[in-house]
Amino acid sequence: MKLSERMSQIQPSPTLAINTKAKTLRAAGVDVISFGVGEPDFDTPEHICLAAVDAIKDGFTRYTPVGGIDELKDAIIIDFQRNYGLSYGREEIVVSCGGKHSLYNLAQVLFDPGDEILIPAPYWVSYPDIVRLADAVPVIVPTYEEDHFKLRPEVLEEAIAAKSKGLILNSPSNPTGSTYTREELEKLAPIVLQHGLTVISDDIYYRILFRGQPWVNLSMVGDDLRKQTIIVNGVSKTYAMTGWRIGYLAGPAEVVAAVTKIQSQSTSNPNSIAQKAAVAALTGPQHCVDEMVAAFEKRCDHMTSRLESLPGVRVIRPTGTFYIFANFSSYYGRAYDNQVIGGSLDLSAYLMDKVHLAVVPGVAFGEDSCLRFSFAISMEQIDQGMDRLGEALTALR
Ligand SMILES: Cc1ncc(COP(=O)(O)O)c(C=O)c1O
Numbered sequence: 001m002k003l004s005e006r007m008s009q010i011q012p013s014p015t016l017a018i019n020t021k022a023k024t025l026r027a028a029g030v031d032v033i034s035f036g037v038g039e040p041d042f043d044t045p046e047h048i049c050l051a052a053v054d055a056i057k058d059g060f061t062r063y064t065p066v067g068g069i070d071e072l073k074d075a076i077i078i079d080f081q082r083n084y085g086l087s088y089g090r091e092e093i094v095v096s097c098g099g100k101h102s103l104y105n106l107a108q109v110l111f112d113p114g115d116e117i118l119i120p121a122p123y124w125v126s127y128p129d130i131v132r133l134a135d136a137v138p139v140i141v142p143t144y145e146e147d148h149f150k151l152r153p154e155v156l157e158e159a160i161a162a163k164s165k166g167l168i169l170n171s172p173s174n175p176t177g178s179t180y181t182r183e184e185l186e187k188l189a190p191i192v193l194q195h196g197l198t199v200i201s202d203d204i205y206y207r208i209l210f211r212g213q214p215w216v217n218l219s220m221v222g223d224d225l226r227k228q229t230i231i232v233n234g235v236s237k238t239y240a241m242t243g244w245r246i247g248y249l250a251g252p253a254e255v256v257a258a259v260t261k262i263q264s265q266s267t268s269n270p271n272s273i274a275q276k277a278a279v280a281a282l283t284g285p286q287h288c289v290d291e292m293v294a295a296f297e298k299r300c301d302h303m304t305s306r307l308e309s310l311p312g313v314r315v316i317r318p319t320g321t322f323y324i325f326a327n328f329s330s331y332y333g334r335a336y337d338n339q340v341i342g343g344s345l346d347l348s349a350y351l352m353d354k355v356h357l358a359v360v361p362g363v364a365f366g367e368d369s370c371l372r373f374s375f376a377i378s379m380e381q382i383d384q385g386m387d388r389l390g391e392a393l394t395a396l397r
Pocket residue numbers: 038097098099100101124170173174202204233234235236242246247
């Protein structure tokens with residue numbers, strides 16, 4: 001059957017592909033260590049699961065309002081007040097089937113064919129294709145390792161053209177683990193305002209911050225910025241709820257109404273039971289988040305030192321998320337069995353074949369010099385994986 005033209009424009013998610021390969025090898029009995037995981041390795045906290053059980057027992061199993069139940073919107077509003085110091089009304093919040101769905105809906109309601117959307121690289125793999133699916137044009141904007149891959153104001157200014165409509169900012173960042181400071185955002189702010197860019201602030205890792213780094217995003221820098229920014233967030237990463245599929249956005253009421261309209265003709269409401277679980281997540285005890293973040297921070301520090309001890313590897317110590325983006329380009333041009341490692345794709349394939357390590361090649365995020373390692377795995381696995389990595393690198397000539 002002939003598929004639509006649109007389908008030739010997009011790629012399947014490379015991070016999901018790596019994980020599928022790791023799972024297939026594991027099923028065949030191979031001892032794979034996967035640094036490819038994009039989700040916390042912790043279970044969803046019990047009080048959240050019990051809220052879902054209660055929802056089922058109470059028969060909360062029917063359609064809900066398309067944009068989410070008021071109880072969940074109120075819990076999200078409280079969270080924005082608590083963590084951002086920002087006040088929103090129910091008409092400025094819409095709940096979707098995951099943060100990815102919120103981003104997809106936003107692109108559909110905001111972008112027209114030919115609109116250019118600025119995406120700093122390294123970027124989360126789905127941004128360019130979500131933009132393409134709205135017939136808009138992703139414009140990749142470079143960042144530099146020496147700036148911890150954060151956008152320089154003059155580079156943003158230079159990238160802006162007549163058709164520039166939006167900017168997608170992700171902090172803390174997947175894949176780099178870097179986080180913008182208030183001072184850095186304050187330097188980007190006048191450019192965003194002057195050119196009237198609509199900002200999508202993807203804050204999905206906002207609670208996974210290390211070493212006391214304070215939380216800040218562009219909306220928090222000034223009221224005028226807030227009017228131009230739409231915040232995307234969700235419970236997936238913060239509460240180890242990736243499978244529950246609850247994400248949300250906060251922004252101008254007309255954008256929220258448009259997203260709700262799209263959902264009314266596509267998915268209808270997000271899962272009713274998962275919405276009740278998300279209420280429990282946002283309004284219940286928060287020490288589960290603190291414990292998870294403390295564990296991530298410990299692993300982050302340990303893994304950073306292990307990577308730093310490898311000759312020729314450069315690491316930026318993450319300030320958040322559960323990813324490390326490390327530069328391996330000094331190994332490009334070396335070979336094994338007469339096969340030359342040309343870039344991050346070759347190196348990740350080599351690591352999988354030679355020592356059964358799954359890592360995501362940086363090229364998937366628009367930065368070929370690096371590999372992305374997730375530390376959402378145990379310390380034991382991290383150590384075993386780092387041993388194997390050292391062994392595989394030593395074998396390159
Ligand atoms: C940067 C970023 N944004 C958004 C998402 C989407 O998360 P979810 O759809 O599970 O809420 C992810 C998930 O990997 C992500 O890494």
